Amino acid sequence: xxxxxxxxxxxxxxxxxxxxxxxxxxxxxxxxxxxxxxxxxxxxxxxxxxxxxxxxxxxxxxxxxxxxxxxxxxxxxxxxxxxxxxxxxxxxxxxxxxxxxxxxxxxxxxxxxxxxxxxxxxxxxxxxxxxxxxxxxxxxxxxxxxxxxxxxxxxxxxxxxxxxxxxxxxxxxxxxxxxxxxxxxxxxxxxxxxxxxxxxxxxxxxxxxxxxxxxxxxxxxxxxxxxxxxxxxxxxxxxxxxxxxxxxxxxxxxxxxxxxxxxxxxxxxxxxxxxxxxxxxxxxxxxxxxxxxxxxxxxxxxxxxxxxxxxxxxxxxxxxxxxxxxxxxxxxxxxxxxxxx
Amino acid sequence: xxxxxxxxxxxxxxxxxxxxxxxxxxxxxxxxxxxxxxxxxxxxxxxxxxxxxxxxxxxxxxxxxxxxxxxxxxxxxxxxxxxxxxxxxxxxxxxxxxxxxxxxxxxxxxxxxxxxxxxxxxxxxxxxxxxxxxxxxxxxxxxxxxxxxxxxxxxxxxxxxxxxxxxxxxxxxxxxxxxxxxxxxxxxxxxxxxxxxxxxxxxxxxxxxxxxxxxxxxxxxxxxxxxxxxxxxxxxxxxxxxxxxxxxxxxxxxxxxxxxxxxxxxxxxxxxxxxxxxxxxxxxxxxxxxxxxxxxxxxxxxxxxxxxxxxxxxxxxxxxxxxxxxxxxxxxxxxxxxxxxxxxxxxxxxxxxxxxxxxxxxxxxxxxxxxxxxxxxxxxxxxxxxxxxxxxxxxxxxxxxxxxxxxxxxxxxxxxxxxxxxxxxxxxxxxxxxxxxxxxxxxxxxxxxxxxxxxxxxxxxxxxxxxxxxxxxxxxxxxxxxxxxxxxxxxxxxxxxxxxxxxxxxxxxxxxxxxxxxxxxxxxxxxxxxxxxxxxxxxxxxxxxxxxxxxxxxxxxxxxxxxxxxxxxxxxxxxxxxxxxxxxxxxxxxxxxxxx
Ligand SMILES: Cc1cc2nc3c(=O)[nH]c(=O)nc-3n(C[C@H](O)[C@H](O)[C@H](O)COP(=O)(O)OP(=O)(O)OC[C@H]3O[C@@H](n4cnc5c(N)ncnc54)[C@H](O)[C@@H]3O)c2cc1C
Ligand SMILES: Cc1cc2nc3c(=O)[nH]c(=O)nc-3n(C[C@H](O)[C@H](O)[C@H](O)COP(=O)(O)OP(=O)(O)OC[C@H]3O[C@@H](n4cnc5c(N)ncnc54)[C@H](O)[C@@H]3O)c2cc1C
Ligand code: SF4
Ligand code: SF4
Ligand code: SF4
Numbered sequence: 023x024x025x026x027x028x029x030x031x032x033x034x035x036x037x038x039x040x041x042x043x044x045x046x047x048x049x050x051x052x053x054x055x056x057x058x059x060x061x062x063x064x065x066x067x068x069x070x071x072x073x074x075x076x077x078x079x080x081x082x083x084x085x086x087x088x089x090x091x092x093x094x095x096x097x098x099x100x101x102x103x104x105x106x107x108x109x110x111x112x113x114x115x116x117x118x119x120x121x122x123x124x125x126x127x128x129x130x131x132x133x134x135x136x137x138x139x140x141x142x143x144x145x146x147x148x149x150x151x152x153x154x155x156x157x158x159x160x161x162x163x164x165x166x167x168x169x170x171x172x173x174x175x176x177x178x179x180x181x182x183x184x185x186x187x188x189x190x191x192x193x194x195x196x197x198x199x200x201x202x203x204x205x206x207x208x209x210x211x212x213x214x215x216x217x218x219x220x221x222x223x224x225x226x227x228x229x230x231x232x233x234x235x236x237x238x239x240x241x242x243x244x245x246x247x248x249x250x251x252x253x254x255x256x257x258x259x260x261x262x263x264x265x266x267x268x269x270x271x272x273x274x275x276x277x278x279x280x281x282x283x284x285x286x287x288x289x290x291x292x293x294x295x296x297x298x299x300x301x302x303x304x305x306x307x308x309x310x311x312x313x314x315x316x317x318x319x320x321x322x323x324x325x326x327x328x329x330x331x332x333x334x335x336x337x338x339x340x341x342x343x344x345x346x347x348x349x350x351x352x353x354x355x356x357x358x359x360x361x362x363x
Numbered sequence: 364x365x366x367x368x369x370x371x372x373x374x375x376x377x378x379x380x381x382x383x384x385x386x387x388x389x390x391x392x393x394x395x396x397x398x399x400x401x402x403x404x405x406x407x408x409x410x411x412x413x414x415x416x417x418x419x420x421x422x423x424x425x426x427x428x429x430x431x432x433x434x435x436x437x438x439x440x441x442x443x444x445x446x447x448x449x450x451x452x453x454x455x456x457x458x459x460x461x462x463x464x465x466x467x468x469x470x471x472x473x474x475x476x477x478x479x480x481x482x483x484x485x486x487x488x489x490x491x492x493x494x495x496x497x498x499x500x501x502x503x504x505x506x507x508x509x510x511x512x513x514x515x516x517x518x519x520x521x522x523x524x525x526x527x528x529x530x531x532x533x534x535x536x537x538x539x540x541x542x543x544x545x546x547x548x549x550x551x552x553x554x555x556x557x558x559x560x561x562x563x564x565x566x567x568x569x570x571x572x573x574x575x576x577x578x579x580x581x582x583x584x585x586x587x588x589x590x591x592x593x594x595x596x597x598x599x600x601x602x603x604x605x606x607x608x609x610x611x612x613x614x615x616x617x618x619x620x621x622x623x624x625x626x627x628x629x630x631x632x633x634x635x636x637x638x639x640x641x642x643x644x645x646x647x648x649x650x651x652x653x654x655x656x657x658x659x660x661x662x663x664x665x666x667x668x669x670x671x672x673x674x675x676x677x678x679x680x681x682x683x684x685x686x687x688x689x690x691x692x693x694x695x696x697x698x699x700x701x702x703x704x705x706x707x708x709x710x711x712x713x714x715x716x717x718x719x720x721x722x723x724x725x726x727x728x729x730x731x732x733x734x735x736x737x738x739x740x741x742x743x744x745x746x747x748x749x750x751x752x753x754x755x756x757x758x759x760x761x762x763x764x765x766x767x768x769x770x771x772x773x774x775x776x777x778x779x780x781x782x783x784x785x786x787x788x789x790x791x792x793x794x795x796x797x798x799x800x801x802x803x804x805x806x807x808x809x810x811x812x813x814x815x816x817x818x819x820x821x822x823x824x825x826x827x828x829x830x831x832x833x834x835x836x837x838x839x840x841x842x843x844x845x846x847x848x849x850x851x852x853x854x855x856x857x858x859x860x861x862x863x864x865x866x867x868x869x870x871x872x873x874x875x876x877x878x879x880x881x882x883x884x885x886x887x888x889x890x891x892x893x894x895x896x897x898x899x900x901x902x903x904x905x906x907x908x909x910x911x912x913x914x915x916x917x918x919x920x921x922x923x924x925x926x927x928x929x930x931x932x933x934x935x936x937x938x939x940x941x942x943x944x945x946x947x948x949x950x951x952x953x954x955x956x957x958x959x
Contacts (some may be wrong), residue, residue, distance in 0.1 A: 040859075106462050119463055143837060196491040233840065272662055277707045277716065279660045291709060309726045310704060312684060323395050 027052045028123060029332070032104050033130030034058035035067070037299025039137050040325030041332075042130050046094045048333050054096045057116070059103035061086060061152050067318070069181040074157035075189040076165040083154070102187040104131075107274045109292040118172075122279075129282055129290070129297040130325060132265030133314075141173075141260060144236040146242055148260035151178060160257060162212025167256035170191060171245055173233060176203040179216070179261030193224045194253060196245075198231040204316055207248070223247065245324050266314065281305055281314045286338045288328040296332055298324035304339060320357050388737075389813040390955070392907055396811040400952050403927045406470060406520060407952060409456035413809075414438040417869040417953060418451060419818070420473055423862040426855075429485035431477035437954075440513050441506070441552045444535060446475025447544050447850065450636075450782035451667055458931065463891065466830050468865045474713060475850075476858035478548075486556060492519040497801045500582040500779035501679060502569045502745075506783045507588035508775025509556055510790025511545035511797075517558035518798045518806070522805045523582070524561055527568040527618075530555075533590055536613045537784065537798070540640050541846040542647070564919020575747035579769060584797045587756065587765075588774040588790060597632065601690030603736070606697035610736025617644055626731020627651045630700055631679075632687055633736035634664045635780075639671075641734045642679040653679040658686050658718040659703060669833070673849065676838055686720055690733060692703040699727045730881055740908040741776040755779055763793040808957045813871075816947040819934030820867060826890070826933060831861040833868035866932040871948040876922045883923070885936035885945065893929040894936060896920045 029045050034056050045054050065083035071076050084229045093096050103117040113123045121317045129132045135150025149160050153345050164170075169192040178197070186193045195214065199207040209214060216226045227247075235246040242256045266281035277283040279289045281303030288304075299321035315324060327337050401408045405589055406416040415434055422431035423476045435442035445958030451471045454460070497520045501508045502527040512522045530536055531553050535544065566572055569587075580586050594609035596602060606626065610633060616623050629650040634657040640652045657664065660683045661671060675681065685702040692698050694806045702722035707716045741755040750757040750766035756776050758764060761769045771794040775784040799805055834851040841849060853861065872886070874894075886894045898919040900910035914920060925945075926934070 036893070115462070139672070140838065142672075142676050157450060244717065277660070283707065291707065305704065305706065305721060305724075307723070310726050312704070 024330075029054045029126050029128070030122065030124035031056045031128045031130055032058070032102065032114075033128075033132055033299065034060060034064055034098070035120070035130060035132050035299060035321060037130035037301075037321035037325040038128070039080035040322045041130060041298065042096050043094070044097060045333070048329070052244045053100060055122075056096060057099045057104055057122075058202045059080045059100055059101065059117075060153060060155055061101040063098075063100070065154060067153060068181060070151065070154060070157045071149050071185040072153070073154075073163050073183075074161050075185045075191070076161070077189055080154075093125075098357075103270075107271060107295070109275050109295060112294065114257070125294065126213050127293065127295045128325075128332065129262065129276075129301055130299045130321070131267040132321075133266045133281075133300040134301055136262045136265045137199065137260060138232065140232045141236075143170075145260070147236045147238060148173070148258050151182060152262055152264060159248050163257055169242075169255050170195070170241075170257045170259065171196065171253065171255040172259045172261055173231075174259070174261035175215075175333065176200065176263040178263075179259070180219070182259065182261065183219055184222055186312055194227065194255065196227045196230055196247075197232060198262070199228065201262055203232070205313075227346070230267040240273055253349055264300060264316075266303070268301065270302045279312060283312075283324055287331050287336065288339065296328045298328040303363060335337075379831070387815055389955075390810045391813070392808065395908055395948075396953075397809065398660065398903070399871075400811055400906070400950060401488050401689060401929070403871070403880065404466075404950075404952075405456040406453040406868070407456055409452045409864065410438070410453070410783045410789065412439040413788075413952060414453070415869075415951060417468055417865060417867045420468070420470070420862045420865040421475055421867060423477055423858050426859070429483040430478050432481045432485070434490055435477060435924045436476055439784065439789075440510060440556065441787070442474050443478030443548045444544060444552050445784060446471055446478050446788075447548070447553065448535075448539055448838055449474070449616055449784050450638045450665075453463065454667070454783070458866055459864060465826075469830055469833070469861050470581075471721045472831075472833050472853060473858060473861055476853040476861075479852045480855060481857060489517060489559065491559075492806070494521075495519040495801060497521065497583045498523070498581070499797060501586040501588060502564065502578075502580045502585065502850065503533060503588040503590055503774070503776075504531035504553075504672075505588060505774060506535060506588045506787040507590070507793075508533065508586075509553060509792035510787040511586050511588060511773060512561045512790075513556045513793045514791050514794035515797065516556070516561050518794065520583075520798070520801065521560045523568045524563045524570050525578075526563065526565045526574070527571075529565055529566065531563055533588075537618045538637065540618065540639070540644050542643070542841070542849050543640070545846070570745040570747075573863055574881065575745035576769075576888045579767070584769045584771060586763075586771040586773060586790075587743075587745070587773070587776060587795055588786070588793075588795065589741060589743070589746060590786075591741050591780045592656050592773045593740050593742045594735070595738045596686055597690075597735050598739060599687055599689050601692055601697065602699040604690060604692040605695050606692070606731060607690060607733040607735065610734050611674050611739050613641050613734050613736075617648075620755075623648070623652055628730050629653045629732045629734065630728060630730045631655045631736055632700075633734075633738070634658065634666070635738065636666055636670075636782075637734040637739075638734075639666055642674055643677055644845070645678060645732070646677050647735070647842055654682050655679055656682045656685050656687070656702065657702075658684075659707060659716055660684060662715055673835070677841065679836075683794070684718065686718060687735075688720075688725055691727065696936060699729045700725045701725055727740060739780050743776070761792075763789070763796050765934060807954050810953055810955050812951040812953045813952075816870060816949045819932070819937055820870070821863075821932060821934055823890075823933050823935060825863040826866075827929065828860060828864050830864065831857045831910050866926075868932060869950050870932050871927060871950050872930055872932065872937065873946050873948065874923055874925055874945040875946060876924075878924055878942050880942055881920070881923060883939060884941065885923070885940050888935040888939045890931060890933055890935065892926075893930060893931065895925060897922055897924050900924075932957045 105117050106115045113121050135152045135353050138146050160351050171194045172198050183193050199212045200215050219226050223363045230247045243258050244288045245256050246252045268278045282297035283300050284297050284302050300318050302315045303312050423624040434683045449471050453470050454467040457467035499515050499520050500523050501512050504524045511848040512524050515522045559835045584736040592847050594611040629645045631638050642655050645653050684705045686705050688703045690700050703720040705718035708719050754770040758772050763773050765772050771793050773789040836849050895913050897911045900914040903909045
């Protein structure tokens with residue numbers, strides 16, 4: 023007899039999928055549903071820049087076919103946004119007001135592009151790149167473009183610069199070293215980053231942050247620098263890392279700060295609700311600070327651990343950085359960023 | 364229960380022309396109707412001064428800015444001021460901000476728009492009562508004192524305002540910085556109150572320059588609205604080091620034009636209005652890094668999201684989940700703050716949060732200036748013993764009378780640090796109490812005014828207009844002249860567009876059951892579950908209506924009814940009903956003279 027348990031996972035990234043697979047492995051009977059506002063099936067994010075510049079089609083991003091979900095009997099509800107969670111009633115509402123009950127809930131909602139407050143006046147002219155939807159929106163314009171400007175940066179922007187160069191675009195990178203994400207760049211690493219980018223054919227501008235204005239002009243945009251000079255581009259990207267997608271949780275009673283606050287077992291303050299992956303924020307006793315989870319590898323690990331704990335496990339998150347990340351020749355010590363080579 | 368209906372006299376006279384324009388108007392003080400208003404116009408209910416929000420927003424749509432401003436003034440006296448700095452409890456309650464309906468109407472920005480766009484030298488209306496010959500002393504000219512003085516003057520009493528500072532306004536002038544509230548605006552609106560014959564005596568500290576017992580002899584009643592002027596201390600080691608200053612002192616001195624030395628790295632401790640203003644003022648005074656350190660998280664900060672956004676745009680950073688442990692320094696000067704990280708725990712009711720320090724989480728941040736803005740409490744030093752309520756002045760609930768006869772108290776000195784509109788509203792209420800003491804009865808009362816409306820006044824597409832952002836000064840232009848007002852105000856087009864977003868919750872949609880054929884076409888077009896098949900309505904103990912008993916079973920349906928708490932006044936049902944059985948009534952909460 024099927025059980026009445028309904029495990030709902032919000033988010034179709036690595037954290038959500040690893041959680042779902044683990045739940046299925048451990049509990050063959052349960053109802054499992056993944057809800058996500060993005061339409062495409064589970065895909066590799068590190069290939070998104072290549073897709074955006076026209077270097078590949080979506081098929082090259084896909085991790086596994088729909089068949090797998092059918093076989094595992096994991097229900098997928100894609101293209102559906104969760105608007106609100108009501109912990110007292112153990113239910114959530116989708117954008118079209120449908121109400122869904124859960125017995126246990128995993129929030130694996132990832133993050134969106136971080137926008138700088140100092141760019142607020144012109145942020146509508148800047149593009150972020152946090153996933154497939156962002157990429158799809160600008161793909162056509164990107165393929166037509168000849169020259170792009172990247173304000174940044176973060177680990178993702180370097181991949182973007184690389185792919186854009188590969189596709190024959192002129193790329194100008196305005197480097198905000200003090201705002202680099204996830205950690206501000208020290209002089210030595212900044213040098214290293216600049217060299218790497220230059221070697222790729224990117225024109226790197228340092229010490230010109232923050233740009234004071236970006237406005238549309240005939241066929242593109244004009245970017246004004248603090249010294250009053252300006253440059254033009256077909257598209258302008260703003261790449262400053264990510265902020266967790268927690269807006270829809272405000273007021274729900276689930277504690278958030280920058281991300282969803284969880285304890286070392288990935289539990290939120292609300293009974294039966296867990297969070298993992300890019301949206302989770304954990305107190306790290308090593309650093310004596312709260313840390314946001316960052317990166318693919320970490321999302322996978324946390325997804326598995328969360329699922330185990332949901333089923334009664336007592337595993338505790340490992341705070342130690344696992345990887346020294348090598349991004350296009352630049353070594354950056356971050357915890358958990360996975361290198362796909 | 365009294366349910367009086369005053370009908371227009373000319374209705375059945377068979378007249379034409381002019382007289383036909385006069386509509387039917389009804390007034391009621393039935394608790395069911397008052398209860399209806401409270402439930403159905405949530406913004407007005409949330410406003411401590413009960414401002415008629417849909418009324419003034421509608422005037423803006425019609426381009427009647429002067430009328431809109433006056434409509435505001437009836438309730439809140441200082442619309443141009445509040446339109447800039449109000450803490451906006453109404454917006455938190457606005458129906459448009461309900462979960463599936465988008466975002467609240469920018470009620471406060473619209474209030475300011477009415478003030479900005481009204482014609483110069485428009486007519487100010489005050490309904491003055493005959494002079495009473497009574498005299499009232501009001502101590503403190505903050506919003507509570509101004510509110511009390513205004514209403515007492517209107518009631519015909521002689522008012523003397525005693526103020527220890529060089530000018531009137533209280534925290535409006537000495538707390539809130541000029542870049543949020545230009546002083547010419549404040550002067551003008553306070554001037555409108557003083558014009559009613561209020562005698563302002565500045566530079567008079569009661570308890571020092573003049574004694575309370577003398578005031579009680581001199582006046583028939585005395586009201587203290589002395590606010591909260593004593594900063595709370597952090598209570599940690601190192602607080603007396605040079606470079607540590609309280610937020611209130613910092614703002615008062617800045618607003619008095621006195622120089623306050625601050626360093627390059629500033630840390631503000633605290634999460635309220637004062638903390639935000641200290642951070643933004645520090646940036647204007649040349650601080651290079653400003654951090655605001657708060658105990659819990661942004662979600663629980665008592666200031667609104669616009670304010671948080673602006674403070675970040677200007678370059679301050681908010682650092683959550685920390686508590687001050689001790690302040691380090693050498694040779695008498697501050698050098699750093701030692702913080703502990705905190706974690707959130709639920710309060711027993713599950714709604715609030717307490718920040719609990721985490722063990723072994725101490726860390727130090729280097730700093731040149733520490734501004735401690737963690738609240739303030741009243742200074743009550745009048746040479747007159749008073750029964751206190753903790754650090755605040757004790758009063759009889761809702762009567763504002765202190766333990767001393769003829770001595771009343773209102774505003775922040777009674778409630779603890781609150782906000783301008785609450786203080787102002789309590790000043791107005793204490794004026795009613797004092798007036799009742801003199802006259803022997805309440806002279807004003809609230810009633811609901813009903814007027815038939817022939818049309819919905821709204822288009823469905825208005826429901827999808829996105830909130831109009833407040834235009835602000837470019838960040839680069841904010842620092843050269845620190846007093847430059849940051850928010851620029853809506854222009855006419857923007858004001859109109861934003862005003863169209865308001866649902867006009869004061870419109871009451873009703874189905875005339877006697878004509879309804881239960882075709883349920885209205886239910887089909889409704890945008891949400893606003894129209895219900897009901898089997899009955901419960902009544903609350905106070906006589907107001909309770910919830911609808913809903914049913915899905917046609918046998919039990921006694922009526923199809925509109926749930927005005929769910930209705931967004933879109934007009935779809937009105938347009939579609941084949942029987943024309945849906946009526947719209949304009950409701951309004953009005954204050955009227957009570958008959959003698
Ligand atoms: C361009 C790019 C390149 C990257 N390259 C690397 C790399 O090389 N190495 C590496 O380690 N990491 C990389 N990352 C980071 C990595 O992809 C993320 O850390 C990882 O995807 C996080 O996984 P997640 O499951 O927590 O969240 P996500 O993968 O972000 O998935 C969250 C999902 O939840 C959905 N969602 C959000 N809110 C709602 C809602 N309210 N209702 C319904 N659904 C919702 C989102 O749309 C999204 O589909 C890259 C990221 C990007 C954008
Ligand atoms: C920096 C700062 C920013 C703020 N920003 C906002 C905001 O944006 N929005 C908002 O809604 N609220 C804000 N507040 C809160 C708001 O200003 C107060 O809640 C409100 O002013 C309280 O009004 P009140 O009339 O009770 O007291 P106050 O405004 O404090 O007025 C008290 C008056 O009494 C006078 N007084 C005191 N003792 C004596 C005496 N013995 N003799 C004679 N006179 C005396 C004082 O000089 C003062 O003028 C802010 C407060 C501060 C400090
Ligand atoms: S929609 Fe208008 S009337 Fe209704 S609560 Fe909001 S501001 Fe008030
Ligand atoms: S559309 Fe009119 S007649 Fe039909 S059910 Fe609604 S109120 Fe009754
Ligand atoms: S006007 Fe009618 S259809 Fe529109 S929300 Fe109100 S009851 Fe529903």
